[in-house]
Amino acid sequence: MQKKWWHSSVIYQIYPRSFQDSDGDGIGDIQGIIQRLSHLAELGIDAIWLSPVYRSPNDDNGYDISDYQAISPDFGTMDDMDMLIQKAKELGIRILMDLVVNHTSDEHAWFIESRKSKDNEYRDYYIWRDGKNNEAPNELTSIFSGSAWELDEQTNQYYLHLYSKKQPDLNWENPKVRNEIWQMMNFWLDKGIGGFRMDVIDLIGKVPDELITGNGPMLHTYLKEMHQKTFGKRDVLTVGETWGVTTDDAKLFSSPERDELSMVFQFEHIGLDEQPGKPKWDTKPLNFIALKQVFTKWQLALDGDGWNSLFWNNHDIPRIVSNWGDDSPQYRKVAAKMFATFLHFLKGTPYIYQGEEIGLTNTPIASIEEVNDIESINMYNERLQQGYSKKEILQAINKKGRDNARRPIPWDGSLNGGFTTGTPWLALNPNYKELNVKNDQEDDESVFNYYKTLIRLRKEHELIVWGEYKELLPNDPQLFVYERSYKGETWLVIINFYQEPTFYKDEDRKVDTIIISNYEDSSEKIDDLTLRAFESIVFKLK
Incomplete structure (x- = not known):
């Protein structure tokens, strides 16, 4: 596999609305991000995935775009955006734009034209159908509840919206739509961005008349055309959000010789606390053995034939330390470090969601x-x-x-955590006076400093990037143990996923040194090792 910059990179996701407000209106903005680039440079990340900053009426917090080549006034101007790209570049940080092209806002000029009449030149930019017996064309449902079809009374036809009714789906079968998207992507690439994160990209090949939404028959044809017409000749990262993807699908997306994407986000591990066939709200206890099986399956299936993205959190997923760990004052730090260790020694490109690097927690509401x-x-x-x-x-x-994931970042213990001098668009977690960036940076044993070490290790050791993966105790109900081996060197990763202490015994191999651990005084004796609550240790073996 040809080595690319993103193989050894760590990506940091910014949700701009909640990152840093520079003008006191309570909403994070681009100038706020620029103010905080030094934090990201200190952390050591290589690229920022920037959630949408395009012009939008914010029905779905910016994932409903009304103009792809304009910046939302909430976030600033195009000059601010150009400055961010340049200032980040000076620090060795690339910007990945969030590409939302399954749908637009209903306030996009294309849709405003499309709904005027059935013979409007933009009508076929979207998916319009006649109803059946005064009802929707078929039983497709929206991911945001209810029917995926909305009656537009002006022309008495229904349009498709797999998300909000203010997010009409684009008609990718129309070559004019695709050409508009290629032009827009090249507009951003010409500005020097580092690539794209592609929102629900597996839905663009939908065949709604056949009730096909994800992984439609033309999906890979469209992606090959996208590669050819836009980023194929450029040294950029492209990662697709693909909720229903299998390992075989992921190889189609990310095998280098197929000329599609660099990698995809798969969510199989994220759904393991959900009841099969039910909405995500209907949860069940996490099956830890299944969690290990999923990670191992993806590690092995894509090895040499594709690439993994590694993540616990994003703007749609609650904080992992609260959901599957322990966010109590006693255990939050070691649990947050445990999750980081679990992920960052796997093969693939790790993604850190803002606040994860200080172990931010969920925010219960009443x-x-x-x-x-x-x-x-x-x-x-x-x-x-x-x-x-x-x-x-x-x-x-x-x-x-x-x-839970969208609460503003607490930078310090001052009013509103230093996020804004105004009223924040969404209240901060009440624990911000104790749990904030400033406190974490000043604590030698902090989650922040642990992440800094993890990122530095990835840059210093090709073993983490390219080493072979092997799981050792697949049926252990509490330990996740795996090896990474490269050019004659082997590292052993041992993780206690739970609060209860447990034991590990290996009398055949000897420890050379501890690479990193989330306790200061971890033992080097793997022939008789007691692991404390959420303890994680990475050993270099002799």
Whole structure:
């Protein structure tokens, strides 16, 4: 496999609305990001995945775009964006734009034209159908609840929206649509960005008349055309968000000789606490053996034939340290470091979601009035009608709601955590006076300093990037143990996933040194090793 810069990189996701506000309006912005680039440079990351900053009415917090080549006034101007690209470049940091091309906003000029009449030149930019018996064309449902079809009374036809009714789906079968998208992508590439994160890209090949949404028959044809017309000749990273992807699918997306994408996000591990066939709100206890099986399957399946993206958190996924770890004052730090160790020694490109590097936690709520997220609000109203109690619904939102990840970043212990001098668009977690960036940077044993070490190790040791992966104790109910081997050197990663102490015994091999551990006084004796709560140790073997 030809070595690319992104193989050894660590990517940091910024949700701009919640990162840093520079002008006191309570909303994070591009100048705020520029102010905080030194934090990211100190951390050591190589690229920023920037959630959408395009012009948008914000029905879905920017994932409903009304102009792909304009910046939302909430975030600044195109001059600010150009400055961010340049300032980041000076620090060796690339910017990945969030590419949302499954759908636009209903306030995009294309859709405003499209809905004017059935013979409008933009009509075929979107997916319009006649209803059946005064009802929707078929039973496709929106990911945000209800039918995926919305009646537009002006022309008495329905348009498709797999998300909000203010997010009409683009018609990728129309070559004019594809050419508009290629032009827009090249506009951004010409500015010198480092690539794209591609929102729900597996949906662009949909065949709605056949009830096919993900992985449609033309999906890979479209991606090959995209590669050819836009980024194929450029040294950039492209990562696709693909919720239903299998390992075989992922090879189609990311095998270098296929000329599609660099890698995809797969979410198989994220769904392991959800009940099969039910919405994500219906959870069950995590099966740890299954978690290890999923990670090992992806490590082995894509080895040499594709590439893994590695992540626990993003703007849609609640904080891992709260959901599957322990966010109590006693264990939060070691648990956050354990999750980091678990992930960062695997083969693939790690992604850090803002705040993960200081071990930020979920933010429980007591009332729907505290919720901003459209998905959570829609589910709340739908389930109230279905007879669920408010308590049950709020428990589900506290566990799985997207606002958990979207709380503003606490930079210090001052009012509103130094995020804004105004009123924040979404309240900070009340623990911000103790849990904030400044406190973490000043603590030698902090989660932040642990992440700095992990990132530095990846840059210094090709073993982490290119080494072979081998799992050792697949059926252990508490330990995740795996080896990474490269050019005659072997590292042993031992992780206690739980609070209860446990034991590891290996009398055949000898330890050379400890590479990193999340306790200061970890033992080097693997012939009789006791692991404490959430303890993780990486050994170099003799």
